[in-house]
Amino acid sequence: MQDHPHPELLVAATADFLKREILPLTEGARSFHLRVALKALELVTRQLKLANRSDAAEMQRLEMLLGRQGSLEDLNGVLCDLIACGDFTLATPGLKDHLWATTMAKLAVDQPNYASYRRTLEDEARR
Amino acid sequence: MIAHARTFDEALRNCACRIIPGTDRAIDIRLLTSGASLETWSFRAKGLDIDRPVIMRRQPENVAEPGRLGLDMEARLMRAAGAAGVPSPKVLYVLGPDDGLGSGFIMDRVAGETIPRKILREEGFAAVRPALARQAGEILARIHAIPHSALPVLPLSSARRDLGELQEIYRRDGRPRPVFELAFRWLRDRAPMDPVKPCLVHGDFRNGNLIIGPDGIRAVLDWELASLGDPMRDLGWICTPSWRFGELDKPVAGFGTREDLIAGYETAGGRHVTLEALAYWEVFGSLRWGVYCLKMLARSATSANPLERLMIARRASETEIDLLRFIAP
Numbered sequence: 102m103q104d105h106p107h108p109e110l111l112v113a114a115t116a117d118f119l120k121r122e123i124l125p126l127t128e129g130a131r132s133f134h135l136r137v138a139l140k141a142l143e144l145v146t147r148q149l150k151l152a153n154r155s156d157a158a159e160m161q162r163l164e165m166l167l168g169r170q171g172s173l174e175d176l177n178g179v180l181c182d183l184i185a186c187g188d189f190t191l192a193t194p195g196l197k198d199h200l201w202a203t204t205m206a207k208l209a210v211d212q213p214n215y216a217s218y219r220r221t222l223e224d225e226a227r228r
Numbered sequence: 229m230i231a232h233a234r235t236f237d238e239a240l241r242n243c244a245c246r247i248i249p250g251t252d253r254a255i256d257i258r259l260l261t262s263g264a265s266l267e268t269w270s271f272r273a274k275g276l277d278i279d280r281p282v283i284m285r286r287q288p289e290n291v292a293e294p295g296r297l298g299l300d301m302e303a304r305l306m307r308a309a310g311a312a313g314v315p316s317p318k319v320l321y322v323l324g325p326d327d328g329l330g331s332g333f334i335m336d337r338v339a340g341e342t343i344p345r346k347i348l349r350e351e352g353f354a355a356v357r358p359a360l361a362r363q364a365g366e367i368l369a370r371i372h373a374i375p376h377s378a379l380p381v382l383p384l385s386s387a388r389r390d391l392g393e394l395q396e397i398y399r400r401d402g403r404p405r406p407v408f409e410l411a412f413r414w415l416r417d418r419a420p421m422d423p424v425k426p427c428l429v430h431g432d433f434r435n436g437n438l439i440i441g442p443d444g445i446r447a448v449l450d451w452e453l454a455s456l457g458d459p460m461r462d463l464g465w466i467c468t469p470s471w472r473f474g475e476l477d478k479p480v481a482g483f484g485t486r487e488d489l490i491a492g493y494e495t496a497g498g499r500h501v502t503l504e505a506l507a508y509w510e511v512f513g514s515l516r517w518g519v520y521c522l523k524m525l526a527r528s529a530t531s532a533n534p535l536e537r538l539m540i541a542r543r544a545s546e547t548e549i550d551l552l553r554f555i556a557p
Contacts, residue, residue: 141539197556216469217553
């Protein structure tokens with residue numbers, strides 16, 4: 102077991118420092134690349150915060166769907182093969198919900214401001 | 229002869245003086261964008277009675293990226309498009325080996341904006357925005373009507389052929405993506421017949437590759453993905469959600485409606501467009517951009533500053549949600 106503080110806190114503090122203290126000193130291409138770097142740090146922070154739980158939920162769904170155990174990568178590989186050969190389709194019970202849940206978990210980390218993601222969240226909240 | 233130019237700036241000045249009469253220097257030389265193999269430079273050709281803003285696109289090492297046409301081809305396509313009434317920057321000169329600048333070309337700089345978010349948000353474009361979807365349709369009709377005799381030899385494209393290529397890139401990435409698998413199946417099952425009479429397809433006609441001013445679309449850029457193929461592919465690509473930049477309910481690049489795009493296209497002589505065909509190529513567009521995002525990860529290894537490409541690779545998931553919204557709503 103590693104010591105506190107958790108990487109999530111360290112990365113968030115680093116991003117905060119760069120944004121407040123360094124970004125105002127840059128311009129042009131350097132400013133653009135620093136903004137990209139900040140986005141990367143923010144993504145890492147979200148992944149550290151969210152991925153453990155979403156990975157566990159994805160694993161549970163995959164085990165149910167496929168009736169077997171394995172690593173996330175292996176199970177996703179098996180699922181891909183089943184879809185590619187046509188054994189699994191959108192009519193397969195649980196597949197559509199699984200793909201949606203997995204994709205929403207990815208967007209929450211990768212791009213929580215993406216318009217299609219925001220719209221989907223709004224639609225879900227209304228339901 | 230200018231083969232002995234000692235520096236890049238000197239080679240550029242020598243070249244500018246030779247091709248633009250009255251020029252005695254090149255000033256305000258700036259690197260606008262640079263990729264692994266492609267650079268875009270802007271400068272002004274200056275002389276006693278002349279001050280002309282120009283752009284140079286070049287490949288310093290003359291190594292074309294796989295799957296992309298070289299810059300000499302882009303110059304030829306831009307000239308052919310300009311001659312056919314497609315708004316295009318005037319190509320002034322194609323670089324030769326004696327110029328000492330690599331391969332590429334020099335063109336007039338067209339004033340205007342290419343940054344999608346500015347075009348979609350800034351007040352200066354508010355009046356013209358509602359006209360842009362229709363204009364895009366009109367321009368695409370002109371591109372698709374350019375006779376083959378006016379074109380260089382181009383690669384062929386079709387839904388089936390391109391799906392094979394995309395699948396290859398996806399396999400090489402190595403990460404399993406069930407949503408992409410579903411999309412590949414969906415697109416294969418519904419793939420249109422290979423076009424009997426393929427036409428010039430721009431291949432990357434979207435918000436970001438268009439120079440836009442307060443009066444509308446002033447220039448079409450970036451012909452490196454051009455091919456002979458199905459014209460519907462260009463229409464679907466500009467409607468792909470990835471190019472809406474937040475304006476989700478304006479399907480044509482965040483500008484406006486599909487109906488306007490189609491009306492512009494058909495009125496300007498383009499063939500009849502069905503919403504069904506358009507939808508196919510929109511889904512195709514999402515998968516295509518998603519796979520290109522993965523390609524950025526592979527290409528980041530050769531980049532001096534890989535961060536931007538690494539972050540683009542993380543945008544593949546944006547296309548997954550767009551694919552699901554269409555295929556599995």
